[in-house]
Amino acid sequence: xxxxxxxxxxxxxxxxxxxxxxxxxxxxxxxxxxxxxxxxxxxxxxxxxxxxxxxxxxxxxxxxxxxxxxxxxxxxxxxxxxxxxxxxxxxxxxxxxxxxxxxxxxxxxxxxxxxxxxxx
Amino acid sequence: xxxxxxxxxxxxxxxxxxxxxxxxxxxxxxxxxxxxxxxxxxxxxxxxxxxxxxxxxxxxxxxxxxxxxxxxxxxxxxxxxxxxxxxxxxxxxxxxxxxxxxxxxxxxxx
Numbered sequence: 001x002x003x004x005x006x007x008x009x010x011x012x013x014x015x016x017x018x019x020x021x022x023x024x025x026x027x028x029x030x031x032x033x034x035x036x037x038x039x040x041x042x043x044x045x046x047x048x049x050x051x052x053x054x055x056x057x058x059x060x061x062x063x064x065x066x067x068x069x070x071x072x073x074x075x076x077x078x079x080x081x082x083x084x085x086x087x088x089x090x091x092x093x094x095x096x097x098x099x100x101x102x103x104x105x106x107x108x109x110x111x112x113x114x115x116x117x118x119x120x
Numbered sequence: 121x122x123x124x125x126x127x128x129x130x131x132x133x134x135x136x137x138x139x140x141x142x143x144x145x146x147x148x149x150x151x152x153x154x155x156x157x158x159x160x161x162x163x164x165x166x167x168x169x170x171x172x173x174x175x176x177x178x179x180x181x182x183x184x185x186x187x188x189x190x191x192x193x194x195x196x197x198x199x200x201x202x203x204x205x206x207x208x209x210x211x212x213x214x215x216x217x218x219x220x221x222x223x224x225x226x227x228x229x230x
Contacts, residue, residue, distance in 0.1 A: 035219065037165075044122060045157070045165065045208050047219030061218050095164055104153025105212055105219070106170035113164055 002026040002109040004096050009114030016086050016118070022079040022096030022111055030054065030074040033099035035107065036081050038092035038116075046092070049081065050099060064090075086118045123148060124209055124222035131228040132199050140225045142192040142209035148220055152212045154192040156185050157221075159206045168207075169194065201229045 008020040022034070036048040049060045049070040058070055069082040079096050093115050097107040125143040132138045144150065154172050157165040169175055169185035172192065184195045192209055209222040 037219075037221075044206075044224040045159075045210070045221040047210075047221060050219070059217055062216070100170075102153075102174070103171045104155070106153075106155035106167060106210070107157075107165070108167045108170070108176060110164040110166075 002098065004098065004109060004111035006094065006096050006111040006114035009094065009116045011117045011119065012086055013120050014087060014118055017082070017084045018086065018116060020081040020083065020094055020096075020114060020116070022081075024077045024079065024096075024098070027098070029072075029077040033101075033105075034072060034079045035097045035099050036070065036079075037095045037097055037107070037110075038090075039095070039113075040089070040092040043092075048094070051079070083116070086116075088118050090116060091118050092116060122223040123213060123216070123220040124211070126207075126209060126222040126225045128223070129226045129228065131230050134199055134201060134229050136199050137195060137197045138199055138227055140194045140196075140207050140209075140227070142194070142222045144190050144192075144211065144220075146190060147215035148190075148211050148213040149187065149192055150190040151214060154185065154187050154209055154211045156183075156192075156194045157208045157210060158203075159208065159224075161205070165208065196227065199227075199229050203227060204229050 035050040051070045067085045093113040098109040155170040156168045172187040213220045
């Protein structure tokens with residue numbers, strides 16, 4: 001069965017950096033776009049970034065563009081999110097999700113999330 | 121704030137029907153497919169419907185999605201106390217070249 005497990009969250013000071021990881025199993029990882037979605041405390045879901053199966057095409061939300069970088073290692077079935085110049089408003093639970101596509105894009109499989117707290 | 125607008129909360133008695141609306145624009149809902157997600161407290165979102173009105177296996181037919189123009193709707197019939205959760209619509213926004221989610225709706229069984 002499909003499994004996604006995030007790690008790497010923690011407490012970081014404003015302006016600091018953090019790298020999140022997502023370990024995938026149960027499917028051919030390189031066949032799928034992968035996505036990061038975050039949820040600030042008490043707030044809704046926010047799409048952050050996605051990356052094509054081969055690692056060529058990336059897209060970012062305006063709120064993280066230029067500060068976050070998404071990447072993957074298909075040999076290790078892993079997805080990453082490098083977060084730089086972190087701000088208090090980046091505090092959130094970060095989920096990785098597999099992007100499925102039929103007529104449109106949707107997210108059937110999600111990890112359990114990893115918590116990032118940006119605070120001095 | 122969210123690109124897609126949902127009512128903050130809806131409620132109904134157990135056994136009744138609730139309808140959650142999701143309003144967008146031509147750059148998102150109007151020209152893309154919509155999915156709906158249920159999020160129980162402290163858990164990851166769960167896919168309820170995709171491609172406007174399809175259900176993954178294992179999702180009861182009490183949950184049904186639809187779309188008309190730049191708006192989408194999730195109906196929950198035969199409301200159960202276990203359905204109490206936050207619900208989000210999602211789609212792609214062609215202008216933003218990014219995914220977008222609704223602001224979320226809290227469903228309460230009175």
